[in-house]
Amino acid sequence: MSTINLITSYFIKHYDLSASTFSPxxxxxxxxxxxxxxxxxxTAIGIRCKDGIVFGVEKLVLSKLYEDGSNKRIFNIDRHVGMAVAGLLADARSLAEVxxxxxxxxxxxxxxxxxxxxxSDRVAMYVHAYTLYSAVRPFGCSFILGSYDKDDGPQLYMVDPSGISYGYWGCAIGKAKQAAKTEIEKLQMKEMTCRELVKEVAKIIYIVHDEVKDKAFELELSWVGEGKNQSKLSIDRVSDSDRDVQTGTTFTELHEQI
Known part of the structure; x- marks a missing residue:
């Protein structure tokens, strides 16, 4: 049997080893x-409201030795664009740079x-290219992109490892995405502001968190919207221990309110 036939026979039997090979x-x-x-x-969620986009991420803390606030899962892409990720963090960082x-x-x-x-289309094309060749592997992450500008208003897109990009009013990725989607569907997103929605996003993250399997986690929140002067756009980020100046509350207090 020739070498080509041997290679072909190998990939027919092991079609799960290559991104360029279909199963039967x-x-x-x-x-x-x-x-x-x-x-x-x-879990990571993104919700679109009438004046911006709010992101929330349940960042699991796998070791007590980790420094607080390390390994962020929410990224600033541009002055009007934010990104929340779930999956392999190294892959997500690479796509954030793209x-x-x-x-x-x-x-x-x-x-x-x-x-x-x-x-979102450009980055989705880049992700899709890594599903076409046997010499590379697909990216092991999904991400949510959100932006706000004066012309288009708030926009929200999600890209998965296959390279598909969808527009959403609200979406969730990660282990508790189904439970998070159920909670998101209860919200009147089109009538809410970022200030109102940020509290709801924090509540959703706490609701879907599995305290039995994953006891320790940090809450990451971020939103994209209009600046105070109605012309400057800003991305505000806070951690679980920081004080939210705009809403006048801490996320520890939010946890107690649930």
Missing amino acids: DGRVFQVEYAMKAVENSS AREEASNFRSNYGHDIPLKHL
């Missing part, structure tokens, strides 16, 4: 394995901020 029933197992990495990760480069190049070429639809 039309599945690409490497992509499904990447999605499984996301499903085993901590998104930042796309946003920077767009501003250099066209002189204005990149539209979120264009940014």
Whole structure:
């Protein structure tokens, strides 16, 4: 038997080892394995309201030796774009850099901020390219992109390891995504402001957190919206121990209110 036939026979029997090989029933197992990495990760949610986008992430603390606030899962992509991730953090950081480069190049070429639809499509194409070749593996993360600008208002997109990009009013990724989606559907998102929604997002993260399996976690919150002067856009980020100046409360107090 020739070498080519041996290689072909090997991949027919081991179609789950390559991202470029379909199974007999039309599945690409490497992509499904990447999605499984996301499903085993901590929960991240993004919700769109009438004046911005609010992100919330349940960052699991696997060791008491970790420094507080390390390994953030919410990233600043551009002055009007934020990103929340679930899955392999190293993969997510790589994609965050890709998104930042796309946003920077767009501003250099066209002189204005990149539209979120264009940014999500560009990064989704990059993610999809890693599902086409046997020499690479798919990215083991999903991410939520949110932005606010004066022309398009708030926008929210989610990209999964297969490279598909969808627009949402509210979405969740990670191990408790189904429970989080159920809670998100109860909200009147189109009528709420960021100040109102940030408390609801914190509550959802606490509700879906599994205290039996995952006892320790840090709550990350961020939102994208109009600045105080109605022209400057800002991304505000707080951690579980920080004081939220705009809402006048701490997230520890929010936990006690639930």
